[in-house]
Amino acid sequence: MHIPKTAGIFIRRSLADDRRFAGIRTIEGLGERDTAHLPLRLVSEHFPADFAKFSRYRSYASIRDPGARFVSSVAEHIKQFRKVPKEQVSDAMIIEVAREIVAHLPSDKPQYAHFLPQVEFVELGGRRVVTDLYAFSNLEAMVAAMEAYTGKPMDRQPKNVADKALHPALHRGWRKVRSVAPWAAPLGRSRLARKLFVRRNEVELPKDLKDFIDNFYAADIALHREVLNAAATTGEKVAC
Known part of the structure; x- marks a missing residue:
């Protein structure tokens, strides 16, 4: 199940990807929706045959810390809908845009699909x-389980680039280096380079946004705690 900002693209690209569910499209009776991120209630109502199959299949989902996911979703929203390059996104911008976004939630509009609670993708x-x-x-445990079940090798290193950006002061210089020395590109994936990346899910949120997360994502917080407890007990998953 592709839950927004939980490595869904990585999983989809590793397996057969149904292109009917990709991107913002118009769904009869619903209007524009982000079809890559449809919660189960919309899948069951508007794609009943697919939902019936999904309900019979073995299925997988990764559950993320709601606070980190929220920050990641804001960064993705800024990049996708406000067209701001990720290297120009500051902590202050994330906080400002986050406050604008929460005023519109809950919402099924495509620009807010990344903010749907995770429980809406795993429960109905x-x-x-x-x-x-x-x-x-x-994720390593989930990938191993999916490989064992499907017999299909998968990429073991999801590239969640939306969650990280080169420090703004270094980005312009790095682009110049790559333009004159293409052989240097692999250095961007080195251990040193990782130290120069700013993790977007590490933004320190003010109290009003923390309170919003605690309330709006209360069910997600409980679900995430359940999954973590299961991992601590069994070493892997919650089986339903």
């Missing part, structure tokens, strides 16, 4: 639909 009417849940911090 109080029933757990997704069979296997893993902590986002334990």
Whole structure:
């Protein structure tokens, strides 16, 4: 199940990707929706045949810390809908835009799809639909389980570039280096380079936004805690 900002693109690209569910499209009776990020209630109502199949299949999802996911979602929103390059996104911008966004939530509009609660992608009417849940911090275990079940090798290193950006003061210089010395590109993936990246999910949020997360994502917080407890007990997943 592709939950926004939980390595869904990485999983989709590693497996067969149904292109009917990709990008912002118009759905009859719904209008414009982000079809890559449809919660179960919309899938069940508007794609009943697909939902019936999904309900019978073994399914997987990763559950992420709601606070880190929220910050990541804001950064993605700024990049995708406000067209600001990720290297120009500051902590102050994330906080400012976050305050604007929360005034519109909850919403099914495509520009707010990344802010849908994670529980809406794994549960429907109080029933757990997704069979296997893993902590986002334990993606390696989920990938191993999916490989074992499908027999299909998968990429072991998801590239979640939306969550990180080169420090703004270094970005322009690095682009110049790459333009005159293309052989230097692999250095951008080195251990040293990782130290120069700013992790967007490490933004320190003010109290009003923390309070919003605690309330709006209360069910997600409980779900994330459940998955972490299961990982600590069994070493892997929540099986439903």
